[in-house]
Amino acid sequence: MNNSKRYTLSGIEVPEFLENYDASRSNPGEYPYTRGIYPSMYRGRLWTMRQYSGFSTAKETNERFKLLLKRGQTGLSVAFDLPTQMGLDSDNPLSLGEVGKVGVAIDTIDDMKELFDGIDLSKISTSMTINAPAMILLAMYVVVAEESGIDPKLISGTIQNDILKEYIARGTYIFKPEPSMRLIANIFEYCTKEYPKFNTISVSGYHIREAGATAVQELAFTLANAKTYVRYALEAGLEVDEFAPRISFFFNAHNDFIEEIAKFRAARQMWAKIMKDEFNAKKKKSQMLRFHTQTGGSTLTAQQPENNIVRVTLQALAAVLGGTQSLHTNSMDEALALPTDKAATIALRTQQIIAKESGVTNAVDPLAGSYFLEWLTDKLEKEAGDLIDKIEKIGVLNAISEGVIQREIQESAYQYQLEIDRKSKVVVGVNEYVQENEIVDVDILRVDEKVESEQKAKIKRIKKSRDQELVNKSLIALSEAANNPEVNLFPFVLESVRRRCTIGEICEILLRVFGKYEPTITI
Amino acid sequence: MGTSRIRVVVGKPGLDGHDRGAKVVARALRDAGMEVIYTGLHQTPEQIVQTAIQEDVDAIGLSILSGAHNALFKRVMELLKQEDAEDIFVFGGGVIPNQDIPYLKSIGVAEIFGPGTPLDKIIEFIKKEVAKKRNT
Numbered sequence: 001m002n003n004s005k006r007y008t009l010s011g012i013e014v015p016e017f018l019e020n021y022d023a024s025r026s027n028p029g030e031y032p033y034t035r036g037i038y039p040s041m042y043r044g045r046l047w048t049m050r051q052y053s054g055f056s057t058a059k060e061t062n063e064r065f066k067l068l069l070k071r072g073q074t075g076l077s078v079a080f081d082l083p084t085q086m087g088l089d090s091d092n093p094l095s096l097g098e099v100g101k102v103g104v105a106i107d108t109i110d111d112m113k114e115l116f117d118g119i120d121l122s123k124i125s126t127s128m129t130i131n132a133p134a135m136i137l138l139a140m141y142v143v144v145a146e147e148s149g150i151d152p153k154l155i156s157g158t159i160q161n162d163i164l165k166e167y168i169a170r171g172t173y174i175f176k177p178e179p180s181m182r183l184i185a186n187i188f189e190y191c192t193k194e195y196p197k198f199n200t201i202s203v204s205g206y207h208i209r210e211a212g213a214t215a216v217q218e219l220a221f222t223l224a225n226a227k228t229y230v231r232y233a234l235e236a237g238l239e240v241d242e243f244a245p246r247i248s249f250f251f252n253a254h255n256d257f258i259e260e261i262a263k264f265r266a267a268r269q270m271w272a273k274i275m276k277d278e279f280n281a282k283k284k285k286s287q288m289l290r291f292h293t294q295t296g297g298s299t300l301t302a303q304q305p306e307n308n309i310v311r312v313t314l315q316a317l318a319a320v321l322g323g324t325q326s327l328h329t330n331s332m333d334e335a336l337a338l339p340t341d342k343a344a345t346i347a348l349r350t351q352q353i354i355a356k357e358s359g360v361t362n363a364v365d366p367l368a369g370s371y372f373l374e375w376l377t378d379k380l381e382k383e384a385g386d387l388i389d390k391i392e393k394i395g396v397l398n399a400i401s402e403g404v405i406q407r408e409i410q411e412s413a414y415q416y417q418l419e420i421d422r423k424s425k426v427v428v429g430v431n432e433y434v435q436e437n438e439i440v441d442v443d444i445l446r447v448d449e450k451v452e453s454e455q456k457a458k459i460k461r462i463k464k465s466r467d468q469e470l471v472n473k474s475l476i477a478l479s480e481a482a483n484n485p486e487v488n489l490f491p492f493v494l495e496s497v498r499r500r501c502t503i504g505e506i507c508e509i510l511l512r513v514f515g516k517y518e519p520t521i522t523i
Numbered sequence: 524m525g526t527s528r529i530r531v532v533v534g535k536p537g538l539d540g541h542d543r544g545a546k547v548v549a550r551a552l553r554d555a556g557m558e559v560i561y562t563g564l565h566q567t568p569e570q571i572v573q574t575a576i577q578e579d580v581d582a583i584g585l586s587i588l589s590g591a592h593n594a595l596f597k598r599v600m601e602l603l604k605q606e607d608a609e610d611i612f613v614f615g616g617g618v619i620p621n622q623d624i625p626y627l628k629s630i631g632v633a634e635i636f637g638p639g640t641p642l643d644k645i646i647e648f649i650k651k652e653v654a655k656k657r658n659t
Contacts, residue, residue, distance in 0.1 A: 082538035082589055086565075094567065097594025098538050171540020171564045211543050298543070302638040335638045337620050338590070410546050417547050421641045430639040444620050447590065521563040523549045 009256035010214035012379055015372070023374035028364045032272035034265050034377065035365040036323040037288040042361035046074075048326035049351045050127055052294065054079030054104035055338050056447050057454060058114035061104040065119065067341065073348055075157075075326060077127040078115070079103035080137070085172040087133045087507030090455035100451035102338070103129075107459050107502045112140040113147065122150045126157035127202070127292065127326075132174035134161040135183055135490060136506050139497045142195070146498075156197035158248055158292070161187060162204045164225040167400045167519065169211035169409060170204075174507060177397055179514035182485060184229060185236040188243040190490035199248040201229060202292060209252035210298050212413020215263045216380060218252060220387035221405055223270055227388075228396045230279055240279050244286035253315035253322075254296040260315070261367060262376035264322025267291070270381050293319035294328040300335045304429035305442055308332035313350050320354055321367055327351055337444035403522040410522065459502060466500040474499045475509050482513040529557040529653050530580040534571040535564045536599065539589035544616060548584060551642040552649070568598035576608050581653045582633075584645075585615040592619050593626065600631050612652055616640065 006014040026032070029039030038044060051068055054061045065076055080103040083095040089107050090099045099105050106112055116126075121144065130137040138159050145152045163180040166173040173180070184201065191200045205213075205222035213221065226247065233243050251267065253260050271289035275281040295315035300308045309332050316329045329347040331339030339347070355361060367373050391399050399405050419425040426432045474496040481487045496506050533549040535542055542564060553559045560578050562571055575583050587595055596615065603609050615627070616636040624635050633652060636645055 082540075082591075086538050088538075094538065094565075096537075096598070097591030098589055101590035102539075166540070171542060172538070210541075212547075335618065337618065410543075410550070413543050414547050414550050417551075417642060421643065427639070431641075440621060444622070519563060521561060523546050523553070523559070523561045 008215070008259040008376070009254060010216045010259060010380070010383075012216075012259070012376070012383070015375075018371035018375055021371040021375045023378065025368060025374070031276070031284070031287060032269040033288055034269040035368055037268065037290060039364070041323060041364040042320075042355075043364065046355050046361065047320065047324050048075040048125065049073050049348060049355075050075040050077045050292065050326045050328055051344060051348055052077040052079050052129065052328045053339075053344065054081075055102070055445070056100040056104065056451050058104055058106065058111045062115055062117050062119075064341075064344075068344070068348065069119075071345060071348055072352060075125045075127065076119070077328060078129065080128070080130055081105045082172070084137075084503060085130060085132070087136075087174050087503055087511075089459055089502045089504030090452060091459050092504060095452070099455055100447050105451060105455050106137070106140070107455060107504070108462050108500050109140050109143050109497050110462060110500070111458070112137075112144050116144050120150070121145045121148070122154040128157065129160050131160050131163055131166050131170075131172055132180065133503060133507055134159045135187055135493050136497065136503055138187070138191070138198070139490065139494045142494060143497050152195060154197070155195055158199035158202050159187070160204060160250070161201045162225065164228060164396065164400065165204050165207055165222075167517070168208060168221065168405050169213075170207040173517045173519075175510065175514040176517050177401070179510075180517075181232045183489065185233050185238070186488045186490055188233050188246070189236070189238055190488050192243050192246055198246070200243065200246045202248045202250045203229065204250040206250050206252045206294055208409065209254060209296065211409050212416060213409045214412050215254065215256070215259050216383045216387060217408060217412060219263060219267055219270070219380060219384035220391065222249065222251070223267070223274065223384070224388045224391050224396050226271070227274060227278070227392075234279070240275075240281045241283040241286050244275060244279070244281050245283060249289055249291035251291050251293050252296050253293050253319040255299050255311070255315065257314055257318050258373055259376060259380070260318040261322045262373055262380050264291070264293075264319070264324065265377045266380040266384065268323070269377070270384065290325045292326040292328070293322075293324040295319070295330045297330055297334055300330060300332070301427060301430050302335040302440065303438060304435060305332050305336065305440060307429055308335070309346060309350065312347060313354070316350055317354055317358070317360070320360060323365065333442050333444060336440070336442065338447070340443050340445045342443070401520060403520040406522045462500055462502075470499045471501055471505075475501060475505060478506065479509045479513060482510055529582070529649060530560070530578060531557050531582045531584055531649065532560045532562065532571065532575045532578060532580050533584045533586070534562040534566055534574070535586055536566050536568055536571055536595045537587060537589055537591045538565060539587055539591070540564055541588040541617075542586070544588075545586035548586070548616070548642065548645060552646065555646045557649070568595060568602055572599060572602040572606060572608070575611055576606060580611060581656065582649055583611055583613045585613065586617050587615065587619065588617040590618070592617065593623060596627050596632055597630055610656065612656070614645075614648065
């Protein structure tokens with residue numbers, strides 16, 4: 001090894017050593033919350049161990065949920081299949097081959113009831129990775145509570161509801177940006193009042209990072225998106241301190257250990273300053289950046305997959321040292337298929353070992369005062385801040401529709417791959433320490449192809465047994481409400497869900513009024 | 524025809540939104556001198572095959588990370604046959620378990636490139652296949 005310049009994964013030049021760095025941070029629990037949002041952090045309460053899971057039918061996913069809870073998981077996180085995420089029913093021709101594959105198939109409230117069967121929704125918090133049709137799935141969750149005799153005011157959890165990063169990086173968009181932003185503002189308004197314990201959005205850098213962004217880009221684009229939601233809600237007439245406390249975030253924990261810890265700390269101080277100075281938020285809770293973390297899926301390798309357990313451990317440790325509120329640890333087999341029970345259990349155990357054996361939870365923000373960490377925290381804030389300014393000059397929605405943000409991310413992704421191909425970036429087991437003639441011998445989970453036909457038959461049954469007149473009435477009312485931008489759509493969606501309308505039927509009505517999003521294709 | 528530029532459609536069939544890999548590969552093929560048509564997300568097999576025929580391409584590259592690969596590759600192969608366009612060869616990548624590769628090859632898929640494949644390997648493969656095709 002030579003002694004040439006060294007860089008973080010984001011390309012920040014790393015000083016060999018710092019003689020000193022005076023960060024003068026305020027205490028944990030104090031503005032701008034660099035050291036954590038709570039004074040006692042994990043001494044008071046551990047992070048929520050929340051493994052993203054879902055596949056096949058609601059019944060099978062319900063069994064996986066119960067298994068994870070039995071093994072000590074403390075919150076639920078639902079993965080929906082792609083048809084559900086795209087607002088399509090399982091019997092839509094576009095759903096061919098996708099039903100129950102990357103998540104659980106949900107068509108009507110009856111599926112949702114099966115999904116949470118035997119789970120007390122007033123006691124557990126549930127996170128749902130759902131965006132374009134977020135309102136429909138949250139309405140379903142509410143109706144599950146209603147129909148099992150639980151006061152919906154008691155439900156808690158998070159819906160992702162972050163459409164901007166779908167346009168940028170994740171791809172499950174349906175409607176055009178303007179009406180999509182209206183749906184989000186409607187959710188902010190209705191849910192803050194009716195379901196006060198539910199986080200109405202999880203502004204996500206995770207997928208932006210997975211698409212190839214650097215840590216700086218992840219920070220900048222996520223916070224720029226979050227600011228866009230805040231502005232939109234303010235324009236819709238909401239008070240900042242009413243909705244802002246329910247805004248949450250979702251970040252990636254990638255490979256560069258110190259840079260990732262610095263990123264989480266930088267995110268907190270940036271958001272606090274943005275909310276206080278730019279949006280004049282008074283409540284502490286409006287200024288606190290609360291976040292979920294998932295370890296970086298794209299860092300996992302198909303080669304020597306057991307090594308992924310080590311990668312996940314390091315990434316998870318960075319998230320904990322960065323003060324995360326909840327955490328998903330990836331399973332070692334995710335570059336191959338969906339996780340098996342065994343792999344999912346090891347991933348959960350990884351969190352439990354960090355929480356209960358490593359001792360890192362005993363002191364709050366234990367790495368504070370490290371010259372390099374503190375310097376890097378401020379450096380990331382500065383670089384991400386500059387990038388936010390650059391994007392806001394164009395306007396976030398413009399930058400998305402013109403593909404500016406997408407191109408920046410693609411450029412980073414391409415450079416990353418070239419560095420791996422050139423071996424200037426080492427990936428153990430892939431471009432160095434390769435095992436010749438390796439036979440990857442791990443069990444993988446397979447989703448039965450029968451799920452698709454089972455779901456189709458179920459939709460048929462439900463359509464036969466429901467009161468079609470009430471269905472039609474609710475859909476007509478929804479259509480009229482959608483045509484009037486002044487109306488909050490949540491109660492109308494709620495009514496359609498109660499009447500056993502399918503996700504596809506509800507989205508079809510909205511699509512007719514809102515129009516389909518046509519992306520700018522960039523490579 | 525023998526020395527004209529290689530033309531490739533890179534497609535994202537199905538509902539999968541993960542396009543990092545597709546875009547990186549598309550860019551690499553372009554940088555290697557090929558003409559690349561990237562379809563964008565959420566394409567049906569019908570749309571992809573139509574594009575391939577209209578654009579008179581040598582190859583179709585499909586990227587699928589959603590687990591729907593068996594159904595979607597099969598549909599594309601059927602359509603190429605129906606359209607009498609079997610001279611277009613099909614390769615792919617994404618999250619595709621090794622256990623599924625024999626099946627995919629049995630229906631005529633030329634090659635599957637899993638996670639961690641160096642870009643050069645894909646480029647070389649396409650060049651070789653096209654040369655074979657053009658020499659016959």
